[in-house]
Amino acid sequence: MMWQTICQTLKDGQIDPRNAMVVCGGFHLFLDRDDPVPPPEIPQGTVYTSVVPYSFFRVSELAGYAAGNRAPQYYQLQWDLAAEGRADDLLAEHVVAVVKRARREGEAASSADAISVSQHARMLASLRGRSSPVLDDIHDAIMTCCCKGDPAQVGQYLRKAIDAVDIGTKVGKVTPELGRLPIVDDFHRVCAAAGLDELLTTERRTQLTLDKRNADAAKQSVLFHRLAYLQVPFAVLLESPQSEFASGTLFRERWQVQWSPKVEPALVEQNLYGDTIDTAVVARFREEFAADELHAGRTCHRLVQTLDLDLPELVANVEQACCRAIDHDPRFTSLAEALHWLRVLDQRAGLRGLDRQLLGDMLVRCYDRACFAIPEVASVPDDQQPEVLSGLLTVADCVLRDSSGTYDRDLFAVHVKSAAAASPVPFLRGAFLGLLTELRVLEPEELAREIAAFASASSDVMARAGDFVDGALAVSRTSRLVGADTLVRALDPVLRSAPWETFLLMLPRLRAAFERLHGAQVESIAGQVAEFYGLKEAESFTELRTSAGAAAWLARLDLKVAEILKAWEV
Template sequence: MTHPADPPGVAALAEAMLDVPGLTRLGESLLSDELVLFPVRHHSPACALQLQRLFAARGPSMVLVEGPASFTPLIPALTAPEAQAPLAIYTYAVLQGGQRHAAYYPFCDYSPELLALREARRLGIPARFVDLDFVQQLRFSAAHDDGPDSGGRSLLDERHYRHSRYLAELASRAGCRDHEELWEHLFEQPAPGLALEQHVANVAAYCALARANASSEELMADGTLAREDGMAARILSALSERRRGDGPVVAVLGGFHAVAMPALLQERRLQAGRFPQAAETGVLDAADALIRYSFERLDRLNGYAAGITSPGWHQRIWDLLQKHERAGVAGKARVRQEAALSTLYELAAQLRESHGVAVPMPALAAAYEQALGLAALRGRSGPVRDDVMDAVTSCYIKGDADAEGRLVRQAAQRLMCGERMGTAPPGGAAPPLVRDVEQRALRLRLKLQAGGIRRVVLDIYRRSEHRATSRLLHGLALLEVPFAVRTAGPDFVAGHGLERLQEHWEYAYTPMTEAALVEASVYGMTLPQAVASRYAAQLQRLHDNGAADAAAAAGALAQGCVLGLHAELPRVLALLRQSVAADARYERVTSAAVAIALLWEAREPLEARHASELPLVLGAAYERAIYLATASASDPAGGAAGSSGGGAAHDAQASALMRLRELLASEAGRGLDAALFWNMAQHAFRRHPSAMLRGAAAGVLFGGGYLDDAALAASLRGHLEGLLAPPEAVAFLRGLLSSAREAAWQLPALLESVNGMLARWPEAEFIGCLPELRLAFAAMTPRETGRIAEAVAALHGGQSLGQLVHHGVTERQLQANLALSQAVRTALEQDGLAGWGAGHD
């Protein structure tokens, strides 16, 4: 087969490269009395249905399935009666050098591979996986994007279909959006009415088209050729075990591989004994495990790499197909008509019950009629997924499809996806990490039995065993294991709630917890190993990003202490020193300094008593922050961010200024040189190009006693009553109130200047500055707002409103007075005197 650089059209391809007789011979070569090479599209109900019919008609003697051979011991658990799909086999490998790789092999009820394995169990015939082991696939593949932090890859990746130019051209000519709709158009909806041989020939032709675009170099680079060579060797081995007169060996392979297998088997028969060999690479750890899976993770729309979009829709189709097959009822159109109607009905019910969106019966009927009409117009015997979704868009959405229709489309996509969650059979072999976590949790008196959500309160300041429990729970959170949620208590990483002495957690050990622990096994065999590996990977990412984010490095240091990884502190401290020196963002370096100070003060519960370098690193971060703040105040571009108000960047810098002031007042900040801060604040007050930051510096100096009332009042009048543009004047006021809100009622000149400024402004200017004015007073508490209101009222000669809340009045008296007021108002309106009573309620 050749691989042209510029492929011809599909018709020319069928005539020249893949002529019809050639395609017919290819399909026939897949079916023989000795061997059936059954080509499938992973998670295809059509392929599963035809495979089910093949088992009933041919009585195979052995079943072979594409998938790593190391998965074979898991077949009994995978096909056990207690096992409920969707499920997945999770595999991982840790190679020398610390490279970690992980992958998933998912199954659902209509996966042809799972159906074949279940049929083999029912018939009592041998079954095995025949692909290269995951480690071998890694060795043959030139590049990997399957690290555990990437979410792992799929071992059923079908990228060759997505990238095929021939299939894209065929989809375009068939009026389909993409190869997914093309597949459902050509295979899923006609499958129930096709003979087995015709179905196999059609799938073979489709997959041959996809393969026509793939060059030998590409297939060698991604490991496809090596995998196919290995599968061919195992198929021949299985054939050698077959006795004369037995049924055929059935090999269930992805169609992309199946179409190449007849020629490869013939070649291998001439070169017996050859098996693909890869350069030896040390494997530190590798394992496979069966875990529960979900339709949400399986759906291509959620980023899944293999399978068919909307697994819930195809589960609905599969269930109806099985119902009709058992009843012996023919009629491929009826299955899809029932699926479309039930989907539209359930969607209408969900929209009404969960979202308050009414879908009247005429709209439902119109949607059903439109789905049938679209299918007929597009040459289909029954609706496919896109026909139903188009009908929903047309009949269920009122208004713009991208505005009002978003909720409806999201609900439809969720329904098409499905919410099914699988169940793995009990008693399966679990990786060491699962057992290690269970043993540690039991030693710490955490209850892992079923029984709903439990609660635990940890006194981390006084009890060492509670600190150990806290580290376990934080470690599981780092590994993204759904087990526990901290509902209250100090957050040493974010710097919140540090006045609290206890941590409050809610936890529950569920099947999802165990599944996530299996997936986290790629990081280590024990919880400390796994947590340390995941933490080390985070540190490496910080280092790879240039170690220029001091706040992130300080957060990593705090997280390491929370996790109990004190052995990592020297490395993290070195990274933190490097980040402080390299970071040019004043607010981030300030955040780092504050985090270091909090960590030093909390060294007792975090057991970081040996981090003696912290005060030195704190001093370096503090001095670096002062230097950057001073440089920012001297930079003419320092006021360029956003408007003269400064935008988010200046908000962050103003906040950093106040955090530095708080740092100096803390226990850890007592050893710092306060003169550096006050000199910097004076410099910012006099020279910073941003009016907001000049105001923030003025407030800091006023609160610290370095700026008296007269000087602050003079500066305030200069900004508010001078020649500055109104937005800049308001920015100064906002900065001042952000750092010294007490000035609003302690400094009469402030409200007088604001009053004069507002009196001078035309209405358009006032409306333009109103958002900034609101922000200036937004942080005030209700009590502070009341004090300001009283001062403003006094400024205009207003009198006190007196007591606003009268506790001596009962609710009944209040209601009676309100009723009397309403009666008087009604009487005045009837006499034409409604205006007379206005303002006298």
């Protein structure tokens, strides 16, 4: 097909083959020019042609390009120095660059090493019958002079430095005279306007921390969010805003930015949505928004996206859709997800000038409907339980953080009680009762009686005790410490009465339950266990930081000293 295309292009353009040049891969030179099989028909559709800039790394062997150059930056340096009349400086400049990079990678390399490498490379070249060192001589000299041991074991950082300096990170540019698709041209224009044009000249990863209270940083943040939304692999969000107003992290984002040859093809794919990044984002957003309109959680997430993507013209429409979805979506997990995103919006409302009254109304309505939907998830299957648990924690967090009485605490408690009474699933029942304990609606002793009741149940029911405890600890926070003694006393009869096979069945979930605890909680419960079994005679333990044999000798010495002091009547 390639040969036929070349011939047809020459014919259509009435070009003498002696005046034409074909740029292709070396393998294509061996194509069968007399191949009788006709090429496949080109499918119907719009064809776009775009020239994409390449980079040193992409034309290197290390990138997997079989016909690639093993050291693009080295040979570029050789060419540039020769053009400047400084060809003899190639060895020194390349070796110094490798030594500097090796130090950055953690290798103990110095200026003396650079001098030794240069001298050694010249000697190797002379021994091999060359007038000046080539790249192989330089590599061998670097490993000989700088690697202090087996290269396979201690030469990794050095190898990494050599590859980095050999290959480089430069990126080419497409001349504006050639022309680009509108969306690609808009990408370069917007990047230049945001002060990011330097990032397009290298393939090096760069991390940027943006404070969105700064106008320039806010502009960059919007651009990064838009490119990420369009699935253009240019910027990745590493750290998103939190809720700490005092520390300023609500306005802070951290991004990792890196240009690659995949950027412009990805932009070309979005050309169907619009000629600019702005129009492509709006068109794609409208398309996806229409598909999510009946899902309260995803619709409220779209409202958050309108802020990140800076789409003020869509905010009113999305707000109305959020209201409709909240009022008509009966699913608890969807409503809990919507509640989460609305709370995120509430934190950012002052930053972006949202309607606080409408937002507050949506929050209360979403909370109320989520509470009413709780009994519907009392018996969901195992694969849906993590999502339900996350939703319960979201709704409970609203109540626990509410100091103004905005949310109806009793409404949540009543429906959690109803779900607990109806749930046949030990994990969920434990979670419901654990939430009631956390809200101080249920006393820790009542939760303990529920756990202790497993001791007198059948083996099949007793084996699910671990599930119940896991659910309770999954939602409890302060009550884990306050009720530690009660929990230990409730679990003891269950463990004592469980047959060995039953104990083995409940053990994995019990272990999972206690793995949810952090250090202070584990210490509190461990202390209660020690006291309960009479192992704690003092207020604190001293960790043994020596061997058992040494400890025994210390005990003998202590006893001998006590005898001597007694004889001295001290």
